[in-house]
Amino acid sequence: MVPLNNSQFFLTSLNRLIESFRRLPGVGPKTAQRLAFYILKMQEEDVKEFSDSLTDLKSQILYCDICQNISEKVTCEMCIDKTRDDSLICVVEDPMDIYVLDKAGIYNGTFHVLHGSISPSRGIGPEELRIKQLIERIEKNTNIKEIIIATNLNLEGEATGMYLQQILSHTKIKITRLARGLPSGSDIEYADQTTISHALNSRVDINENIK
Numbered sequence: 001m002v003p004l005n006n007s008q009f010f011l012t013s014l015n016r017l018i019e020s021f022r023r024l025p026g027v028g029p030k031t032a033q034r035l036a037f038y039i040l041k042m043q044e045e046d047v048k049e050f051s052d053s054l055t056d057l058k059s060q061i062l063y064c065d066i067c068q069n070i071s072e073k074v075t076c077e078m079c080i081d082k083t084r085d086d087s088l089i090c091v092v093e094d095p096m097d098i099y100v101l102d103k104a105g106i107y108n109g110t111f112h113v114l115h116g117s118i119s120p121s122r123g124i125g126p127e128e129l130r131i132k133q134l135i136e137r138i139e140k141n142t143n144i145k146e147i148i149i150a151t152n153l154n155l156e157g158e159a160t161g162m163y164l165q166q167i168l169s170h171t172k173i174k175i176t177r178l179a180r181g182l183p184s185g186s187d188i189e190y191a192d193q194t195t196i197s198h199a200l201n202s203r204v205d206i207n208e209n210i211k
């Protein structure tokens with residue numbers, strides 16, 4: 001990344017913070033500068049709290065041993081929740097997608113997080129994603145009746161969905177895909193609740209024609 005400002009006015013520590021903010025999505029040089037100067041004006045204990053929360057996020061967060069979602073326990077709250085229907089697994093790319101799908105309030109099954117999508121141009125193949133854990137989960141739990149592929153509706157998300165469909169086609173499990181209510185090329189995390197509810201309710205069986 002090109003340094004924002006080489007002027008000697010910018011102290012090394014301040015510059016470092018500005019550069020850190022610039023790495024965040026949607027933060028341009030001006031915003032990064034404004035945030036860094038804002039922190040400089042904050043009370044010391046508030047800055048410490050902010051800094052600790054960043055450090056704790058990385059050191060205390062694990063991946064759930066079942067669904068691979070971020071968790072503070074070995075098995076996450078959703079996976080131990082007996083009111084959830086564990087015969088359904090909704091496969092998503094990122095933890096953020098769970099938040100969006102769950103908030104729609106019409107899905108009460110479980111989730112599985114792949115942590116990305118297949119992207120040959122970025123050198124990401126199936127082995128870089130948590131697909132192996134999904135297969136193991138399916139092999140262990142004979143109660144699973146349906147896998148809902150809820151990867152994003154862009155090129156990479158579709159490629160990932162097709163790959164999952166292929167490797168799961170030999171099983172008796174129903175494989176469905178979110179309906180086309182979502183705008184093509186869009187990310188689930190930006191979809192509104194009505195669109196998400198429609199996409200879930202009208203999901204289509206994608207294995208029907210190959211069985």
Ligand SMILES: [Zn+2]
Binds near residue numbers: 064075076078
């Ligand atoms: Zn879990």
